[in-house]
Amino acid sequence: MSCVAFSHLLRFKRSHYPYSDRYLSEVNNSPDTHARTEKQHMVxxxxxxxxxxxxAYSRQKPNNSAKRCFNKLENAASLLWIAEAVGIEEPVVAAAFEAARQAGDYRRACGAIRKIITWSMIIESL
Structure with a gap:
């Protein structure tokens, strides 16, 4: 799936979901706070x-792979928001939330989430 197609799908999702909002309020260790909502940020x-x-976000070669974008994303709240937005089951998102919260810094938190919620799960949930 292309980044543009995935972005378009995300436009029709809600702005707020429980676990991503909770992560922002309890942990909020993201290096990127340019958007008002995770939805706006991810779209x-x-x-x-x-x-x-x-x-700071310049690149020599555009990236057209949504999978590559997902796997490079270094914002735990955004990863949780995506999972919730596409309909990953609540117990799975809850487990990813806990793993991220216990992981420490934002890079480890993102890795912990992706060990539980993979790109193939995101695609299957769409």
Missing amino acids: HWFADNATHGSG
């Missing part, structure tokens, strides 16, 4: 990956 982030970007 723009996936769409922008298909371009050369700008500023």
